[in-house]
Amino acid sequence: MAIDVRRIVIDYLVENNYDGLYYPNECACLLGDLVPCESDFSECKPGYKTKCDCPEGCDFHISKSRPTPAAPDLGDAGANSNPLPDTPKQVS
Numbered sequence: 001m002a003i004d005v006r007r008i009v010i011d012y013l014v015e016n017n018y019d020g021l022y023y024p025n026e027c028a029c030l031l032g033d034l035v036p037c038e039s040d041f042s043e044c045k046p047g048y049k050t051k052c053d054c055p056e057g058c059d060f061h062i063s064k065s066r067p068t069p070a071a072p073d074l075g076d077a078g079a080n081s082n083p084l085p086d087t088p089k090q091v092s
Contacts, residue, residue: 010034012046019049020062028062 013020013031021044022028027037030049035041047062054061 006034009041016046018046020047021045022047022062022064028058028060030060030062 009021010031012018018031020028020030021034021041023041023044028047029036035044045064047064048066050061050063050065050067052058052061
């Protein structure tokens with residue numbers, strides 16, 4: 001079976017839990033649609049999918065830093081509540 005550079009890059013991204021490639025301040029692509037521009041991707045870097053925060057309204061960005069997961073919403077429980085259930089009472 002012949003293997004090409006694109007397959008090697010995809011395998012590397014998957015094995016290392018990356019979401020896609022990016023070229024700083026230029027473009028980004030996800031694993032499912034890798035290098036749709038058909039450009040030379042030899043200078044692209046592996047990265048992680050992040051939310052778009054630019055004024056251009058992109059669907060996503062690829063960043064060198066893995067996004068920090070959001071803290072869980074505790075709702076009305078508040079920070080001082082005991083997250084563990086009550087200790088079961090022994091029955092004699």
